[in-house]
Amino acid sequence: MAKKENLEIERRFKLRDNFSEADLPKGLKYKVFIVYQDYLKKRKNGGRRRIRRMWQHSPNCSDPNYFFTEKKSTPYSGTNIEDEKRISLKKYRAFFAQLDPTRETVEKKRIVFFWKRQKFELDIFWAPRRLRGLVILEIELKKRNQKVALPDFLLSSIEMEITDVPGYSNADLAKRRKTPS
Numbered sequence: 001m002a003k004k005e006n007l008e009i010e011r012r013f014k015l016r017d018n019f020s021e022a023d024l025p026k027g028l029k030y031k032v033f034i035v036y037q038d039y040l041k042k043r044k045n046g047g048r049r050r051i052r053r054m055w056q057h058s059p060n061c062s063d064p065n066y067f068f069t070e071k072k073s074t075p076y077s078g079t080n081i082e083d084e085k086r087i088s089l090k091k092y093r094a095f096f097a098q099l100d101p102t103r104e105t106v107e108k109k110r111i112v113f114f115w116k117r118q119k120f121e122l123d124i125f126w127a128p129r130r131l132r133g134l135v136i137l138e139i140e141l142k143k144r145n146q147k148v149a150l151p152d153f154l155l156s157s158i159e160m161e162i163t164d165v166p167g168y169s170n171a172d173l174a175k176r177r178k179t180p181s
Helices: 089-098 152-157
Strands: 007-015 028-042 050-056 065-073 078-086 104-115 118-127 133-142 157-159
Touching: 028 089, 050 089, 065 089, 152 157
Parallel strands: none
Antiparallel strands: 007 078, 007 133, 007 157, 028 050, 028 104, 050 065, 065 078, 104 118, 118 133
16 A cells, blocks of 8 residues: 655745744743754655754753654645654664765754644744744645635734745755855
8 A cells, every 4th residue: 555645735934033932922822842953865766854853842841752754845835745753762863874964953942832723833043053043934734725824913023935935944944054265
């Protein structure tokens, strides 16, 4: 039997630099996660592969969870074929031998909240250093033509939609920049 492909359909928005958790409205319920993301060398099939260490940031600070993800692009805007699975710490560490040397570790705070029955992820980047202050809002959709109700409290902070803008995918953001000689 053929494996079912999981579609990831999302829209992404760049917020003004240095938007912070403190800018969220009082009373908004949300969870905060810390995310470390590394990219692996590409395989011949061209899919982008990554590993992720992620834990909930709370007074009790949970143990990290580890994930392996493989994504392949599709011809549709904001749509990828995604295979993501939870892995052990041992397997996570074993993937280090396959790290893509052209990419850096991306570190960010992820704030997850619901607005009008939609789940949003607000990523506040702090590493690599050149990304410090970058803020990206994402929403995963069930259908490509699904309407999105952006949170009222973020409308004045959204600079532009970056769903299909080259250079703004997480994999592109992780690309090492050449240093001048």
